Amino acid sequence: MLYIFCPHCGLRSQNEFSYGGDATVKRPALNKEVSDEQWNNFVYNRKSPRGKHVELWQHISGCRQWIKVQRDTVTHEIFKTVEANKEI
Template sequence: MLLIKCPWCGDRAETEFSYGGEAGIKRPPAPEELSDEQWADYLFMRKNPRGQHQELWNHSQGCRRWFGVERHTVNYEISRSFTLAGNDIEQGT
């Protein structure tokens, strides 16, 4: 079970969180101007890296804040947590 650092509540067990998929996917400002392909790209296409992955987590059983986590998809090591405002919170090891 992962140990995840919520930027507001600190280290908590994975069961307190829910996963939100890849972080940093910006909603296009004018969807109607996009082609079907461009829209489908936003809608469906996700990175699936072997290595560092930026992802969204929600402290759903805690403060209910969404935040970002950088996690290695092979060994699951979490290198940092960050608020979505951009200021990183280092995850101690």
């Protein structure tokens, strides 16, 4: 079983969390021209890295807060977790 450290609640089982996608994707700036390619990259295209990856998770059955998790996609080791509005 994978355990994730929630910055608000402490160490909890992965069962209480919901995966929320890649945390490195940035939305194109507002009120500026956006090309189709930029929009496609934002909405659809994702990298599938091998190794450390920063992800969004929600502690849906706990404090219901979104958090950022730095996880190794090969070993599933979790290195760091922070609140969603902070940078890893």
